Amino acid sequence: MSQHDCDLLIVGAGILGLAHAWAGVRRGLKVRVFERSHTPLGASIRNFGQALVTGQAPGPMLDLARQSHGLWAELGVAAGLAIKKQGSLVFARTEAEEALLEAFCVGRAQSLGYRTELLRGAALDNLYEGRFAHHRGALHGLDDQQLFSREALPQIIDYLAGQGVEFHFSTLVRDVEPGRAITTAGRFSARHIIVCSGHDYQTLLAEQMAGLKPSVCRLQMLRARLVQPLDLQHAVLTGLSCVHYGAFSDLPEADAINLEIRRDYPQLEEHGIHLLISPTPYGDLIIGDSHDYGVDAGPFNGEDVDELLIGLAEHTLGGRLQLVERWQGVYGARGPAPFSVLPAAEGVTAVLMHTGLGMSVGLGLGERTVAALLGEGEWPTMR
Numbered sequence: 001m002s003q004h005d006c007d008l009l010i011v012g013a014g015i016l017g018l019a020h021a022w023a024g025v026r027r028g029l030k031v032r033v034f035e036r037s038h039t040p041l042g043a044s045i046r047n048f049g050q051a052l053v054t055g056q057a058p059g060p061m062l063d064l065a066r067q068s069h070g071l072w073a074e075l076g077v078a079a080g081l082a083i084k085k086q087g088s089l090v091f092a093r094t095e096a097e098e099a100l101l102e103a104f105c106v107g108r109a110q111s112l113g114y115r116t117e118l119l120r121g122a123a124l125d126n127l128y129e130g131r132f133a134h135h136r137g138a139l140h141g142l143d144d145q146q147l148f149s150r151e152a153l154p155q156i157i158d159y160l161a162g163q164g165v166e167f168h169f170s171t172l173v174r175d176v177e178p179g180r181a182i183t184t185a186g187r188f189s190a191r192h193i194i195v196c197s198g199h200d201y202q203t204l205l206a207e208q209m210a211g212l213k214p215s216v217c218r219l220q221m222l223r224a225r226l227v228q229p230l231d232l233q234h235a236v237l238t239g240l241s242c243v244h245y246g247a248f249s250d251l252p253e254a255d256a257i258n259l260e261i262r263r264d265y266p267q268l269e270e271h272g273i274h275l276l277i278s279p280t281p282y283g284d285l286i287i288g289d290s291h292d293y294g295v296d297a298g299p300f301n302g303e304d305v306d307e308l309l310i311g312l313a314e315h316t317l318g319g320r321l322q323l324v325e326r327w328q329g330v331y332g333a334r335g336p337a338p339f340s341v342l343p344a345a346e347g348v349t350a351v352l353m354h355t356g357l358g359m360s361v362g363l364g365l366g367e368r369t370v371a372a373l374l375g376e377g378e379w380p381t382m383r
């Protein structure tokens with residue numbers, strides 16, 4: 001380890017920080033993680049916990065999601081995570097949505113090896129005893145996984161601590177410079193420093209991060225239970241999501257869905273609403289989300305947005321919902337690419353997501369960045 005306190009010093013205990021910590025400790029490195037809050041409270045515990053392969057755009061994001069799929073399976077076993085592996089269901093509510101799912105299945109899914117099947121007729125009717133039979137079809141994404149992030153992150157932390165990673169919670173990193181971090185708990189030296197500070201672009205490396213012109217996205221989220229229970233095991237999406245996810249959004253059939261949304265549901269476009277539903281281990285459902293982009297995340301949730309989300313969810317699930325919780329999530333958005341790996345100074349690298357897919361690609365990103373740092377592989381890029 002030489003003269004340093006550690007080999008790898010990581011800022012942030014969100015999924016990106018933990019991914020890098022895991023990649024480091026697996027290689028026998030001495031790793032320290034600094035997190036300003038007492039337990040992670042950022043995007044990584046506020047999310048749906050969907051680790052999606054199916055929705056990823058062809059190219060680097062799909063590659064990273066496929067690599068992350070295997071890494072989640074491995075980490076799931078090692079850390080004892082409750083991961084639902086039944087995959088995702090993307091429901092087609094309209095003819096336009098059905099046409100897009102069909103085009104995807106016979107075209108891109110086959111040519112690029114997305115593992116999916118289109119469920120219609122009896123296959124759709126048999127799903128959850130006919131509960132979703134009012135849809136026109138469903139795309140079953142076989143490789144998609146579902147976590148309960150607010151429990152998974154602490155479990156990953158416990159597992160990594162058991163592997164020798166040293167965590168410093170309630171500790172702000174005030175500054176980083178080559179070989180050294182200045183924190184509220186003192187100075188620490190490190191061979192490599194990796195900044196995984198999520199959507200905080202101002203505390204560390206502010207000038208370099210400003211160059212990426214990042215913004216933030218604020219999302220309204222709900223947890224609810226169905227009055228007439230349903231033992232949902234799949235992550236659920238609808239055709240509305242297809243105009244947002246890169247696997248589908250550039251297909252010609254997406255134009256008709258965009259037109260339909262603009263014509264029939266302008267409020268959905270205004271608030272960037274598309275429906276995602278994630279089952280928790282306790283029989284209730286995480287429901288979202290809206291997308292509000294800006295330099296900062298405004299504090300005020302609109303009740304009209306929650307009502308739209310509840311209406312969409314009740315239609316798709318075919319039943320009334322009782323709300324259990326509401327919260328706001330914020331993630332880093334709209335940088336130069338879906339993610340940045342930024343060489344900020346000698347031995348200091350920032351790794352940031354600029355889109356809401358960190359649970360899907362984060363483990364692969366951490367693995368590749370640490371491999372590149374050690375000269376074992378190429379730096380992850382979008383090229």
Ligand SMILES: Cc1cc2nc3c(=O)[nH]c(=O)nc-3n(C[C@H](O)[C@H](O)[C@H](O)COP(=O)(O)OP(=O)(O)OC[C@H]3O[C@@H](n4cnc5c(N)ncnc54)[C@H](O)[C@@H]3O)c2cc1C
Pocket residue numbers: 011012013014015016017034035036037040041042043044045046047048049050051052171172173174196197198199200203204219221288289328329330331352353355356357358359360361
């Ligand atoms: C509502 C919502 C739903 C989402 N759903 C999904 C989904 O289903 N699937 C998916 O793939 N992605 C999803 N995402 C996106 C995903 O959650 C993010 O891309 C991912 O969590 C980003 O991880 P991160 O580690 O970069 O950031 P964060 O989880 O925000 O972690 C950053 C951490 O760094 C700490 N930190 C920052 N600066 C300092 C400092 N100077 N010193 C010490 N600590 C510091 C912060 O306290 C924080 O804990 C969703 C996001 C949101 C908000």
